[in-house]
Amino acid sequence: MAGMNLTLKVWRQNGAEDKGRIVEYKMSDISPDMSFLEMIDVLNEELIQKGDDPIAFDHDCREGICGSCSMYINGEPHGPEDLITTCQLHMRSFKDGDTIYIEPWRAAAFPVIKDLVVDRTAFDAIIQVGGYVSVNTSGNTQDANALPIPKADADAAFDAATCIGCGACVATCKNSSAMLFTSAKISHLALLPQGKVEAQERALNMVEKMDELGFGNCTNTGDCEVQCPKGISLDNIALMNREFLGASLKSEK
Numbered sequence: 001m002a003g004m005n006l007t008l009k010v011w012r013q014n015g016a017e018d019k020g021r022i023v024e025y026k027m028s029d030i031s032p033d034m035s036f037l038e039m040i041d042v043l044n045e046e047l048i049q050k051g052d053d054p055i056a057f058d059h060d061c062r063e064g065i066c067g068s069c070s071m072y073i074n075g076e077p078h079g080p081e082d083l084i085t086t087c088q089l090h091m092r093s094f095k096d097g098d099t100i101y102i103e104p105w106r107a108a109a110f111p112v113i114k115d116l117v118v119d120r121t122a123f124d125a126i127i128q129v130g131g132y133v134s135v136n137t138s139g140n141t142q143d144a145n146a147l148p149i150p151k152a153d154a155d156a157a158f159d160a161a162t163c164i165g166c167g168a169c170v171a172t173c174k175n176s177s178a179m180l181f182t183s184a185k186i187s188h189l190a191l192l193p194q195g196k197v198e199a200q201e202r203a204l205n206m207v208e209k210m211d212e213l214g215f216g217n218c219t220n221t222g223d224c225e226v227q228c229p230k231g232i233s234l235d236n237i238a239l240m241n242r243e244f245l246g247a248s249l250k251s252e253k
């Protein structure tokens with residue numbers, strides 16, 4: 001397949017105070033086998049050679065693990081394909097002559113740092129108040145068979161643990177709710193014996209922190225589940241609400 005000619009419309013913003021604007025770039029002879037981030041690398045090389053400011057974007061693992069390559073592509077978090085991150089998207093998903101809009105996450109709790117890079121430390125703050133277990137799991141490791149866990153629970157905990165903290169759920173939600181992310185972190189611990197001990201306290205602390213940081217509430221729109229690159233289920237939000245309710249009732253006694 002011959003190289004593609006593309007028009008990119010990229011959001012450029014020089015810091016949180018800058019209003020920002022869309023800037024157009026023409027790309028030619030782009031291989032369909034290139035990844036989306038490699039295509040931006042090519043554009044940045046061209047910009048640097050011309051003495052222009054390269055486009056700032058986040059990336060690290062480039063294999064769908066770290067969750068840092070967050071961006072809107074044609075109005076969808078991580079682009080047009082399901083269950084992948086931007087770094088796993090390839091140019092073969094586009095056609096010769098396409099115009100592609102590239103924008104940062106848009107949520108008050110994720111302020112733009114520069115261009116496509118947003119500050120997602122609000123997620124770290126949520127993790128810090130509950131993303132751990134206090135029981136000692138090191139130094140006296142038991143044989144796995146000594147602690148039987150129902151297969152369904154183990155599978156559900158593993159599925160929840162695949163959340164990579166990318167923030168697509170927040171970006172796509174009309175309320176900028178962080179419920180899917182927070183519930184995945186709560187579920188993956190609450191479903192296992194080591195995490196059950198402080199499950200309710202964890203839910204209370206993480207939900208309170210989420211509200212304090214300016215994330216919105218959940219109105220069951222379900223966009224988060226659709227756009228999540230790891231297929232995190234809305235069922236996790238139901239589990240989080242159960243734990244939160246239990247903790248709230250206890251603290252009222």
Ligand code: SF4
Pocket residue numbers: 067162163164165166167168169170180181184224227228229230231232
């Ligand atoms: S729940 Fe999905 S969309 Fe939200 S942060 Fe985790 S992996 Fe990303």
Ligand code: FES
Pocket residue numbers: 058059060061062063064065066067068069085086087088
């Ligand atoms: S760069 Fe790590 S998930 Fe995309």
